[in-house]
Amino acid sequence: MAMPNGPQGERENYLNKEYGVGSWLLTTDHKRIALLYLMSITFFFFIGGFFALLIRLELLTPAGDLVQADTYNKLFTMHGMVMVFFFLIPSIPAVLGNFLVPMMIGAKDLAFPRINLLSWYLYIIGGVMMLHCMLTGGVDTGWTFYTPYSTAFTNTKIVEAGLAIFVAGFSSILTGLNFVVTIHRMRAPGMTWSRLPLFIWAHYATSIIQLLGTPVVAITIVLVAAERTLHLGIFDPKLGGDPLLFQHLFWFYSHPAVYIMILPSMGIVSEIIACFSRKRIFGYNFVALSSIAIAVFGFLVWAHHLFVAGISIYAAFVFSLLSYAVAVPSAVKTFNWTATLYKGSIRYDAPMLYAFGFIGLFMMGGLTGLFLSALGIDVHVTDTYFVVAHFHYIMVGGAVMGYLGGMHFWWPKISGRLYPEGWARLAALIVFIGFHLTFFPQFVLGYLGMPRRYYDYSHMPEFQVLNVLSTAGATILGVGYLLPMIYFLWSMRYGKPAPDNPWNAAGLEWKSASPPPTFNFDVEPVVTWEAYNYEELDAPHPQEAPVVR
Amino acid sequence: MSEHGTSIGFYVMIFLILLVLTGVTVSAAFINLGPLNPILALGIATTKALLVVLFFMHVKGASEKLVKLVVLSAVFFLLILLGLTLSDYATRLWS
Amino acid sequence: MSDSQTTAVQAAAHGHDPALLHHFAEPQQQRDAASLGMWWFLATEVMFFGGLFCAYLIYRLQHFNDFAAASQSLSIKLGAINTAVLIGSSLTVVLAVNAAQRAKRNLLVAYLLLTLVLGSTFLGIKAVEYTDKFKEHHVPGPTFHFVPERMEGHPEQPPIDQRHAEMFFSLYFVMTGLHALHMIVGIGIFVWLLVMAWKGRFTPSYNTPVEIGGLYWHFVDVVWIYLFPLLYLISRHR
Numbered sequence: 081m082a083m084p085n086g087p088q089g090e091r092e093n094y095l096n097k098e099y100g101v102g103s104w105l106l107t108t109d110h111k112r113i114a115l116l117y118l119m120s121i122t123f124f125f126f127i128g129g130f131f132a133l134l135i136r137l138e139l140l141t142p143a144g145d146l147v148q149a150d151t152y153n154k155l156f157t158m159h160g161m162v163m164v165f166f167f168l169i170p171s172i173p174a175v176l177g178n179f180l181v182p183m184m185i186g187a188k189d190l191a192f193p194r195i196n197l198l199s200w201y202l203y204i205i206g207g208v209m210m211l212h213c214m215l216t217g218g219v220d221t222g223w224t225f226y227t228p229y230s231t232a233f234t235n236t237k238i239v240e241a242g243l244a245i246f247v248a249g250f251s252s253i254l255t256g257l258n259f260v261v262t263i264h265r266m267r268a269p270g271m272t273w274s275r276l277p278l279f280i281w282a283h284y285a286t287s288i289i290q291l292l293g294t295p296v297v298a299i300t301i302v303l304v305a306a307e308r309t310l311h312l313g314i315f316d317p318k319l320g321g322d323p324l325l326f327q328h329l330f331w332f333y334s335h336p337a338v339y340i341m342i343l344p345s346m347g348i349v350s351e352i353i354a355c356f357s358r359k360r361i362f363g364y365n366f367v368a369l370s371s372i373a374i375a376v377f378g379f380l381v382w383a384h385h386l387f388v389a390g391i392s393i394y395a396a397f398v399f400s401l402l403s404y405a406v407a408v409p410s411a412v413k414t415f416n417w418t419a420t421l422y423k424g425s426i427r428y429d430a431p432m433l434y435a436f437g438f439i440g441l442f443m444m445g446g447l448t449g450l451f452l453s454a455l456g457i458d459v460h461v462t463d464t465y466f467v468v469a470h471f472h473y474i475m476v477g478g479a480v481m482g483y484l485g486g487m488h489f490w491w492p493k494i495s496g497r498l499y500p501e502g503w504a505r506l507a508a509l510i511v512f513i514g515f516h517l518t519f520f521p522q523f524v525l526g527y528l529g530m531p532r533r534y535y536d537y538s539h540m541p542e543f544q545v546l547n548v549l550s551t552a553g554a555t556i557l558g559v560g561y562l563l564p565m566i567y568f569l570w571s572m573r574y575g576k577p578a579p580d581n582p583w584n585a586a587g588l589e590w591k592s593a594s595p596p597p598t599f600n601f602d603v604e605p606v607v608t609w610e611a612y613n614y615e616e617l618d619a620p621h622p623q624e625a626p627v628v629r
Numbered sequence: 630m631s632e633h634g635t636s637i638g639f640y641v642m643i644f645l646i647l648l649v650l651t652g653v654t655v656s657a658a659f660i661n662l663g664p665l666n667p668i669l670a671l672g673i674a675t676t677k678a679l680l681v682v683l684f685f686m687h688v689k690g691a692s693e694k695l696v697k698l699v700v701l702s703a704v705f706f707l708l709i710l711l712g713l714t715l716s717d718y719a720t721r722l723w724s
Numbered sequence: 725m726s727d728s729q730t731t732a733v734q735a736a737a738h739g740h741d742p743a744l745l746h747h748f749a750e751p752q753q754q755r756d757a758a759s760l761g762m763w764w765f766l767a768t769e770v771m772f773f774g775g776l777f778c779a780y781l782i783y784r785l786q787h788f789n790d791f792a793a794a795s796q797s798l799s800i801k802l803g804a805i806n807t808a809v810l811i812g813s814s815l816t817v818v819l820a821v822n823a824a825q826r827a828k829r830n831l832l833v834a835y836l837l838l839t840l841v842l843g844s845t846f847l848g849i850k851a852v853e854y855t856d857k858f859k860e861h862h863v864p865g866p867t868f869h870f871v872p873e874r875m876e877g878h879p880e881q882p883p884i885d886q887r888h889a890e891m892f893f894s895l896y897f898v899m900t901g902l903h904a905l906h907m908i909v910g911i912g913i914f915v916w917l918l919v920m921a922w923k924g925r926f927t928p929s930y931n932t933p934v935e936i937g938g939l940y941w942h943f944v945d946v947v948w949i950y951l952f953p954l955l956y957l958i959s960r961h962r
């Protein structure tokens with residue numbers, strides 16, 4: 081089964097070790113599973129993107145002329161569900177995390193390789209259910225499933241969509257479980273907690289949210305499904321139930337879920353910033369612990385989604401205050417990244433451009449979050465495009481920028497090929513411009529009072545200019561997202577073979593071959609150096625510098 | 630793992646204590662203690678749960694603190710969920 | 725950790741411990757990983773039930789009288805017996821783990837079998853309770869109907885809101901149903917353990933499955949330890 085050498089006499093690696101569909105579908109190699117995830121989430125990303133495109137096209141003109149009102153409701157619902165549960169939540173952890181967590185800590189695989197494969201299959205089962213749900217009518221409640229509309233009124237496929245998300249949620253829990261146990265138990269000798277890359281710290285924090293948050297939304301969705309099918313009364317106001325309780329339980333997960341999306345991105349940015357400014361990250365301990373702090377604080381703020389829903393004003397006050405607290409660890413990270421840049425030897429390669437883009441977009445997304453956690457302003461902008469712009473700055477601007485930056489940074493390691501640098505820089509620029517053009521006008525629209533989830537704004541035609549700008553931006557953004565996919569695929573065949581460490585980066589994953597062998601390292605690594613030892617690497621006679629071929 | 634030395638008699642003793650506590654909680658439910666009723670019931674339940682977790686699940690004898698940390702963090706986040714949700718319902722001016 | 729066996733071939737040649745998976749350096753690491761994995765999984769389960777406990781807490785405080793009246797229609801006798809049965813099964817589980825560590829195969833098989841008997845007894849009693857509730861029309865839905873038992877010496881008993889009683893029974897069925905589902909999964913795990921133990925697969929150096937299967941069983945027991953007073957014992961003194 082194992083061949084000593086691949087074709088053309090290449091050395092054996094995880095890609096050429098075995099061929100055939102079976103060797104992929106039954107693999108327990110974390111790197112192959114990462115690629116399975118990469119293909120699946122890209123598929124769902126383009127489905128979700130297609131819905132976004134239709135939404136933006138509808139809003140090009142004030143009149144509701146492209147789709148019916150019901151169709152529009154389904155479009156934004158399915159856009160949200162697909163993007164949140166089938167792209168953003170698994171994106172970085174399941175692809176880059178899966179590939180890199182074992183490599184960065186010097187392990188041969190994740191602690192539970194078969195559970196890792198199971199988690200991909202659960203994701204696929206959930207995804208197929210979601211596709212079936214879409215093709216047979218879809219859901220129109222918004223991705224939030226708010227009761228009592230979802231339990232008592234809508235005739236759309238709530239139960240099926242709920243089950244799809246339930247199954248995908250278990251996939252996410254199993255990924256988190258694998259990461260936590262792997263980080264605790266599988267570190268190479270010498271890889272102490274204070275030597276862990278910040279990418280690992282970020283994934284540890286993310287995994288804790290996945291483990292402790294996801295089950296709450298899972299049981300909540302079960303209750304909604306039970307209420308619809310078995311006529312149980314949990315959230316039903318007719319029986320004296322409280323729909324607000326649903327919102328509490330839903331947001332207990334779904335607010336921390338935002339940190340599932342953004343924390344891994346922050347981990348990637350820490351790696352990239354350190355590498356391309358050739359410096360140890362400023363304030364390593366603070367950046368590492370701020371990941372944990374974000375994960376913990378993230379669980380304390382959920383009710384800021386309920387400020388105008390009728391919760392107690394005293395509780396609202398407390399939640400508002402706690403929401404401000406999340407800004408502290410987020411600011412710690414941002415300031416430390418900028419401090420790392422100070423007096424660094426900065427190189428503007430494509431991953432670094434994405435990292436810069438991340439910092440800018442995350443700052444705007446985060447700071448507008450402070451507007452929203454202020455009780456008074458929140459009343460004014462709740463359910464307007466201001467909110468839509470805010471969370472897209474975090475979830476698309478932040479999370480996807482980090483994801484793309486990471487994909488470029490580690491693509492040579494993953495594929496063994498170099499991507500075309502010029503095209504990549506151009507794409508990074510297009511994404512950045514396209515993103516701002518899409519979502520900045522939405523801040524203005526929201527502040528002027530345009531509500532979200534309206535397909536027809538013909539009674540306020542003055543909003544059309546900003547909407548046209550937004551749609552134009554979305555088109556540019558779409559091109560920006562297509563470009564990397566095209567040149568990544570191109571590079572797999574025509575790209576120059578990548579050296580083991582093309583960026584001369586610190587980190588164990590770069591000490592392995594590109595692409596790595598099945599068990600990651602030919603010799604089990606022993607770590608004797610601190611993380612981000614760039615000063616040492618760049619010293620005239622580097623002791624630990626890996627050989628660049 | 631330290632449970633090799635634990636004797637069977639010890640486990641049976643824990644079992645008997647758990648049975649007695651079950652009896653106590655049932656009898657206490659029939660006595661009117663006002664607001665103390667639920668507090669007592671939950672107190673006994675927590676004692677029983679602690680006995681199971683510490684001695685049957687061997688958290689007491691665990692060689693490292695990590696397992697204790699996992700248990701505590703689960704309880705901590707559960708209390709956050711219950712406590713902060715309750716903080717809303719307990720302070721509403723309407724309803 | 726000293727040698728550098730990195731390929732599957734070499735790992736297979738590492739023949740003295742067939743239970744050691746290739747990506748672990750030593751059996752202790754594999755045991756610790758499995759045990760920690762189960763503990764984190766149980767933490768997940770705490771939050772899974774936590775959502776239900778949260779709903780229960782809020783509604784019990786809001787509709788206390790109706791919840792108490794509905795609770796009093798549950799059989800305290802069957803509930804208490806089931807508690808004892810489940811605690812007994814926890815004892816047999818911990819003795820099974822002990823037997824596995826001391827390489828007493830026959831004792832291990834006996835305790836696993838006893839655990840299965842007690843677990844099935846629990847589910848049997850639960851089925852009797854469910855049947856009673858079904859006959860009494862206490863199952864939520866269109867046929868739901870609840871008449872509280874008249875208490876002697878309490879003529880001024882407040883009227884009961886049927887709708888809130890229906891919410892109590894909704895929570896009762898979801899919580900105990902989910903718990904019973906966990907019992908069924910646990911029985912599945914223990915049947916597998918029994919087969920493995922029968923074949924003599926467990927040794928003093930390899931008994932992690934018994935240990936972490938036991939952790940799961942104890943957790944399900946702990947959930948019941950809370951469900952019993954919360955659902956069955958609301959102000960029985962009235």
